[in-house]
Amino acid sequence: MISIKNRKADHINICANERVAPGYCYWNDIRLFHNALPEVNADDIDMSCHIFGKRLEFPLIVTAITGGFDGAVKINSNIAEACAELGIGMGVGSERAGINGVHPESYSVVKEYDVPLVIGNVGAPQLVDQKSKDKFSNDMVGQAMDLIDADIMAVHLNFLQEVVQPEGDTNAEGCRDAIRGLALEYPILVKETGAGISRDVAIRIKGIGIQGIDVAGMGGTSFSAVELYRARDAYDNIRTGMGETFFDWGIPAPVSLMEAGCSGLPLIASGGVLNGLHVANSIALGATCAGVANAILREAMVSAEAVIEKLTIIREELKAAMLLTGSPDLKTLSKTRHVVLGETRKWMESQ
Ligand SMILES: Cc1cc2nc3c(=O)[nH]c(=O)nc-3n(C[C@H](O)[C@H](O)[C@H](O)COP(=O)(O)O)c2cc1C
Numbered sequence: 325m326i327s328i329k330n331r332k333a334d335h336i337n338i339c340a341n342e343r344v345a346p347g348y349c350y351w352n353d354i355r356l357f358h359n360a361l362p363e364v365n366a367d368d369i370d371m372s373c374h375i376f377g378k379r380l381e382f383p384l385i386v387t388a389i390t391g392g393f394d395g396a397v398k399i400n401s402n403i404a405e406a407c408a409e410l411g412i413g414m415g416v417g418s419e420r421a422g423i424n425g426v427h428p429e430s431y432s433v434v435k436e437y438d439v440p441l442v443i444g445n446v447g448a449p450q451l452v453d454q455k456s457k458d459k460f461s462n463d464m465v466g467q468a469m470d471l472i473d474a475d476i477m478a479v480h481l482n483f484l485q486e487v488v489q490p491e492g493d494t495n496a497e498g499c500r501d502a503i504r505g506l507a508l509e510y511p512i513l514v515k516e517t518g519a520g521i522s523r524d525v526a527i528r529i530k531g532i533g534i535q536g537i538d539v540a541g542m543g544g545t546s547f548s549a550v551e552l553y554r555a556r557d558a559y560d561n562i563r564t565g566m567g568e569t570f571f572d573w574g575i576p577a578p579v580s581l582m583e584a585g586c587s588g589l590p591l592i593a594s595g596g597v598l599n600g601l602h603v604a605n606s607i608a609l610g611a612t613c614a615g616v617a618n619a620i621l622r623e624a625m626v627s628a629e630a631v632i633e634k635l636t637i638i639r640e641e642l643k644a645a646m647l648l649t650g651s652p653d654l655k656t657l658s659k660t661r662h663v664v665l666g667e668t669r670k671w672m673e674s675q
Pocket of ligand 1: 335336339387388389390416417418445478480515516517518540541543544545594595596597615616617618619621
């Protein structure tokens with residue numbers, strides 16, 4: 325039975341053990357044209373990318389997962405070791421707990437590794453007044469950056485989760501201005517958490533000084549699903565019903581990526597990315613790099629070696645896709661011919 329005492333631990337256990345994704349794989353709807361005569365040697369393929377002023381060995385970031393409970397030390401340590409070893413980026417989970425003194429070491433552990441891009445994390449709902457809770461000041465965001473020596477701070481938009489979970493922070497007015505205020509002081513990126521960014525939202529946030537968007541679209545982890553399992557365990561029928569109803573709420577990740585393209589900002593493609601072909605597909609659709617969370621979670625609970633192996637498979641699959649499309653580098657891959665099929669195409673055509 326899932327304990328409701330520690331929300332962070334619940335999230336990890338639920339995401340590792342329950343079905344939290346809607347089931348349809350939107351990334352498989354993107355098909356790249358095969359190049360039978362690629363004229364490039366696999367060993368010469370350059371998969372490196374630059375984002376937020378940092379160079380990654382291949383275009384992948386392990387996005388925010390955890391922090392703030394004792395079990396998170398091992399998970400973040402395993403992820404950080406793997407990302408340092410392979411030369412890719414990582415984010416930590418929401419740092420609210422850490423800067424309130426709850427297991428700060430579960431975040432700061434990433435400082436022990438030479439990760440090329442470290443991303444902090446705070447929630448947009450915590451930047452505005454929420455009934456009885458104190459809001460985050462700009463100084464607290466600075467403390468959150470210092471806790472992990474962050475290169476950039478991700479502000480997450482998670483209103484799907486907030487509206488489904490008991491006592492969620494559902495005041496959303498003023499978030500955009502609060503993010504604008506933060507962006508005057510710190511490098512900021514805006515991320516969703518599994519429901520995607522629409523064109524309208526991308527337009528509304530592109531001019532407020534942020535440096536990038538992680539679209540985190542629908543198709544992977546659904547926080548409605550996650551909260552459904554917690555509500556069920558607490559015999560909360562209302563929240564259980566809401567969790568079921570909104571299980572697959574959101575904009576499919578590839579659709580969201582195409583929508584956010586109008587911002588002209590660097591884009592992280594995430595939400596249901598499971599393998600290196602999905603990463604290749606996202607680059608072909610305009611992403612600067614891709615992001616994974618749930619795809620490496622079980623490995624992160626085991627060891628750094630397990631995470632390295634999983635991420636190496638993704639890297640080698642990306643390299644294979646680049647060879648098979650005749651792409652010596654990511655710029656060429658971004659221009660490779662592709663088609664969009666299935667449900668993703670239906671989404672695009674029905675607007
Ligand atoms: C266990 C778990 C905890 C998460 N916690 C956070 C968080 O604290 N802050 C955040 O911005 N996103 C959080 N996310 C969302 C991920 O960063 C990502 O946007 C989302 O899971 C979609 O990616 P995926 O389909 O690859 O899992 C979490 C995801 C998981 C699986």
